[in-house]
Amino acid sequence: MKFSLTRRQILNTGIALGFGSLLTRFGNAQTISNQDIQTNGINEKNAKGTFLQYSRFHPSFGGPPNSDQFLGKLVPGFRKSGLGPVLVETPDLVKIPWKMVNEVKEFELRCTPVKREFLPDQFMNVWGYNDSMPGPTVEAFQGDRVRFVVHNELPEPTSVHWHGLELPMQYDGVPGVTQDFIPPGGTYIYEFDLHQTGTFFYHSHVAMQEAFGMAGLFIIHPKIAYDPPVDRDFALMFQNFFVPPNAVTADSMAMDWNWHTINGRSGPYTTPMVCKHGERVRVRLINFSAMQHHPVHFHGHTFWLTGTEAGRIPTSAWVPRNNTLVGVAMAQDFEFVAFNPGDWIFHCHMVHHMMNHMVRQVGPHIRGGFDFSQYADSLPARPSVDLSLQESAFQMPGYPQKMQDMNMSHNHQAMAKITNRREAKGMRANWFHGVKGLMTVLRVLPEDLYHRVMLSDEAIQPGEIYEAIAKRGYASREEKT
Numbered sequence: 001m002k003f004s005l006t007r008r009q010i011l012n013t014g015i016a017l018g019f020g021s022l023l024t025r026f027g028n029a030q031t032i033s034n035q036d037i038q039t040n041g042i043n044e045k046n047a048k049g050t051f052l053q054y055s056r057f058h059p060s061f062g063g064p065p066n067s068d069q070f071l072g073k074l075v076p077g078f079r080k081s082g083l084g085p086v087l088v089e090t091p092d093l094v095k096i097p098w099k100m101v102n103e104v105k106e107f108e109l110r111c112t113p114v115k116r117e118f119l120p121d122q123f124m125n126v127w128g129y130n131d132s133m134p135g136p137t138v139e140a141f142q143g144d145r146v147r148f149v150v151h152n153e154l155p156e157p158t159s160v161h162w163h164g165l166e167l168p169m170q171y172d173g174v175p176g177v178t179q180d181f182i183p184p185g186g187t188y189i190y191e192f193d194l195h196q197t198g199t200f201f202y203h204s205h206v207a208m209q210e211a212f213g214m215a216g217l218f219i220i221h222p223k224i225a226y227d228p229p230v231d232r233d234f235a236l237m238f239q240n241f242f243v244p245p246n247a248v249t250a251d252s253m254a255m256d257w258n259w260h261t262i263n264g265r266s267g268p269y270t271t272p273m274v275c276k277h278g279e280r281v282r283v284r285l286i287n288f289s290a291m292q293h294h295p296v297h298f299h300g301h302t303f304w305l306t307g308t309e310a311g312r313i314p315t316s317a318w319v320p321r322n323n324t325l326v327g328v329a330m331a332q333d334f335e336f337v338a339f340n341p342g343d344w345i346f347h348c349h350m351v352h353h354m355m356n357h358m359v360r361q362v363g364p365h366i367r368g369g370f371d372f373s374q375y376a377d378s379l380p381a382r383p384s385v386d387l388s389l390q391e392s393a394f395q396m397p398g399y400p401q402k403m404q405d406m407n408m409s410h411n412h413q414a415m416a417k418i419t420n421r422r423e424a425k426g427m428r429a430n431w432f433h434g435v436k437g438l439m440t441v442l443r444v445l446p447e448d449l450y451h452r453v454m455l456s457d458e459a460i461q462p463g464e465i466y467e468a469i470a471k472r473g474y475a476s477r478e479e480k481t
C-alpha cells in the first residue's frame with residue numbers, strides 16, 4: 001500500500017523545482033549542470049519522487065520534511081477518524097476501577113505500604129496506592145467530573161496532588177498550603193471537573209513519600225480521538241530508587257540510586273509492549289524518578305513528540321526524534337508508525353540507568369562464604385577482598401557487567417517468570433541479557449505472528465518469531481494488501 005501525494009506535497013515539490021529554475025533564469029553564478037547533479041548523487045529517479053512516498057510497512061522518507069507524511073508524521077493507523085480513542089495499556093499495572101455516583105466518577109484510593117517485585121523474587125519495600133507501586137492508573141475522559149475518596153493507611157500523614165490539573169485550590173493536595181494532612185487512618189475527598197486531555201499523574205505531596213514510590217498515571221482522553229488516530233496507546237512511568245546492599249527497603253533520603261523501574265519493574269522483568277506491523281502507536285512516558293532525568297531512546301523508528309505533561313502539542317510544533325530527554329516530573333507522548341517488524345529496545349540511554357542494583361556486589365556478597373556479622377563485629381574480623389575472583393584484568397571489580405544474579409544457571413524459576421510471558425514468546429533465547437534497568441521492548445509483529453504470540457496458545461520456541469521476521473523482512477502485510 002502506497003500513499004498518493006497530497007496537494008501540499010505537490011505544492012512543496014513545485015516550490016523546490018521552481019527555485020531551481022529561478023536560479024537559471026536570473027543567470028545566478030551557481031548554475032547547476034547535469035553532471036554536477038549526477039556526481040552529487042541527486043539522480044533523476046530521486047528527483048521524480050521516490051522519497052516522497054511513505055509506506056507504513058517498510059522504511060521510507062515521505063518527504064519533503066514539511067509534508068504531512070514525512071517520516072510518518074500524520075499517517076493514520078488502521079483505526080478510522082472520528083471514533084472514541086483506544087484505551088491506554090499500562091504494562092505491569094492495573095487500572096483503578098470507578099463507580100458512577102450521581103453523575104460523578106468515583107475512585108477509591110488507599111495509601112499503602114507495598115512489597116513490589118522489581119525483579120523476579122526480589123521484593124522491595126516501597127509505598128504506593130491500593131497495594132501497587134506505582135499506584136493503579138486513573139483513566140478518564142475530558143468532561144468527566146471525578147471524585148477521589150482517599151484513605152490513609154500509612155503510619156504517617158500524607159496528601160494527594162493531581163499533577164498538572166487545573167482544579168479548585170482546595171483539591172490541589174499540598175499539605176499546609178491548600179489542606180490539612182490526611183492523618184493515619186484518615187480520609188479526604190477530592191472532587192473536580194476534567195477539561196484537559198493528556199498524560200498526567202497523581203502523587204503524594206510529601207517529598208520523601210514521592211521518593212518512596214507514591215505516584216500513579218492519570219490519563220485523560222478526548223471524547224473523540226485526536227487525528228491521526230492511534231491503534232495502540234501505551235503508558236509508562238520511570239522511577240529510580242536507592243536500596244542499600246543487603247536491604248529490601250528503599251532509602252528515600254539517599255541522593256544516590258541503584259534500582260530503576262518502569263511501571264514498577266526493572267528490565268528484563270518489564271513486560272514488552274506488543275503491536276501489529278503498520279499500526280500507529282503512542283507511547284506516553286512519565287519520568288517520576290526522584291533525582292534522575294532520562295534521555296529516552298527507541299530503536300528502528302523515528303517518533304514524533306506529540307504531547308507533554310501539559311497535553312497535546314499542536315501538530316505544527318511536533319518534533320521528530322529517536323532520543324529525547326524527559327526531565328523529572330515531565331511527560332512526553334511519542335507517536336510513530338510501526339513500519340519496522342522486530343523486537344525493538346525502548347530505553348533510557350544513561351549507561352548507569354541501563355543496569356540493575358549496581359551495589360549488589362558491594363559488601364558481603366562479593367566475598368563468598370562470609371556473612372554480614374563479620375563486617376559489623378570488628379575491623380580485624382572483616383574478610384579481605386579475594387582479587388582472584390576477578391576474571392580478567394579488564395573487568396572492573398564490583399561492577400556489574402554481567403547479569404547480576406539473573407543468569408539462567410542461578411535461578412530457573414526466576415528466569416521463567418521473565419521468559420514464559422506471552423508478550424515475550426518467540427524472542428531470541430537470551431534476549432534478557434540486553435534488557436536491564438530502565439529498558440523495555442516494543443515488539444512490532446506482522447499480523448499472523450501477532451496472532452500466534454498474543455492470541456493463540458500454540459507452543460512457540462525461543463527465537464522462532466525473531467527468525468521468521470528476520471527471514472521475511474518487510475514483505476509481510478504489504479504484499480497482501
Ligand SMILES: [Cu+2]
Nearest residue numbers: 294348350353
Ligand atoms: Cu535514565
